[in-house]
Amino acid sequence: MTSFLLENAIILPCEGRRVSHDPGSILVVDGVIVAVGSVEQVRHHPATSAVPSHDFRGHVLLPGLHNCHLHSGLLRGTAESMALWEWLENHVDPAHRALTPEIAEAASWMAYTEGLRGGTTSVLDMWRFMEGSARAADAVGIRATLAPYTADRYDWFETLDTNRRLLETHRTYAEGRVRTWVGLEHLFYCSPQMFRDAAALAEEFDTGLHTHSSESIWEVQESLRQFGRRPLEVFHERGILGPRTVVAHGVWLDDREVEICVQTETSLTHCPCSNMKLASGPARVGYYRERGLNVALGTDGEKENNNLDMLEEMKFASLLQKVSTLDPTTGDPWDILEMATRCGAKALGLDDVTGTLEVGKEADIVAVDLRSLHFVPVLHGQDFNVPAHLVFTASAHDVSDVWVRGNRLVRSGEVISVDVRAVAQRAQAAAEDLFERRRNLGDPAPSGGPTS
Ligand SMILES: [Zn+2]
Secondary structure (H helix, E strand, C coil): CCCEEEEEEEECCCCCCCCCEEEEEEEEECCEEEEEEEHHHHHCCHHHHHCCEEECCCEEEEECEEEEEECCCCCCCCCCCCCHHHHHHHHHHHHHHHCCHHHHHHHHHHHHHHHHHCCEEEEEECCCCCHHHHHHHHHHCCEEEECCCECCCCCCCECHHHHHHHHHHHCEECCCCEEECEEECCCCCCCHHHHHHHHHHHHHCCCCEEEEECCCHHHHHHHHHHHCCCHHHHHHHCCCCCCCEEEEECCCCCHHHHHHHHHHCCEEEECHHHHHHCCCCCCCHHHHHHHCCCEEECCCCHHHCCCCCHHHHHHHHHHHHHHHHCCCCCCCHHHHHHHHCHHHHHHCCCCCCCCCCCCCCECCEEEEECCCHHHCCCCCHHHCCHHHHHHHHCCHHHEEEEEECCEEEEECCEECCCCHHHHHHHHHHHHHHHHHHHHCCCCCCCCCCCCC
């Protein structure tokens, strides 16, 4: 049933203006929002009488969240508080070498189910053997943009050939809910020629491109040493920047690199939790946004977060801005909400279909139950405090319902599209298999540079 009326809720359309409808309603017909506004306004729409209505008083409805940098994975909590190099060489890269398609698929089932439970309706996932990721996204019901981990300087990653094969079979999949982009692991994992080939591949398939950059100071220094230029300048020269390119991290961009991103309309994904946990540093997000750079939000992987909770990520995004600038006026809740919704959809080129609760958009809706003790008080009118509650108080556990394209995938706090217990058991078994396989590897191959 993809036609319904959600009534008596607090609605945050996140459409650019700081607007709320309180109390408000949303009318969805065939998976598309046809009316949103005050309860009275929406009640007068002729279609309301023909659809079932649900009372959502005590809840806030907001657009589905876009996690614009994620890695499916099974290394949660296994190598903590280590230097980046040691962590990559001894833990992450050996796990890549030990990975199989079956293990990789189990990781995607887990990641997408976990994300959906917390209000994530769309992910940009950089992972491997992503035919399995496509199957997982199809079953879970989430939107997924798949960007394989490709590299040509190490033989255990994906290649542009395997990325091409995925594009040939899964450029779009699951009625367009799942899409394939071109992935590039990292500046030092990929040759200059590979960058140019990746740009050509994205153009050939008329699709987007995702990579990591400028996560650590070391990386910038190494780029200057090897290429005489900073990473985003190198990217620009190699032709991979543009309106359908999303760069993860971008912690250490100088003003000129920010200008390059703005001019090329490249988007950035800010991953505050990962940047804090790996001691990468604070991205100048307030400055980036002032300059007109589109900044989305991402959790990064389970190994550097250690959850995929976008509501919690919003809090980190705000707090990191405040503490790094010593300015309590930055990281405003409305701005942070915009990054997690509208800016995320824009980064993914999905802003025509999702990212806000507006008439004509597909119904990707998240309901957060505000009736718990930890949300007291919920205030209305001139004391309205719900955006602050979402950014500073809420976590994934407070999400009650999630719809994608009008399909209800989470109901009363339970994922209903897949069997969560089975997903968890399969991921547990896959992780045990992965660690067994990793133990049986020979000496780890040298790593090329830190990135996550
Ligand atoms: Zn990453």
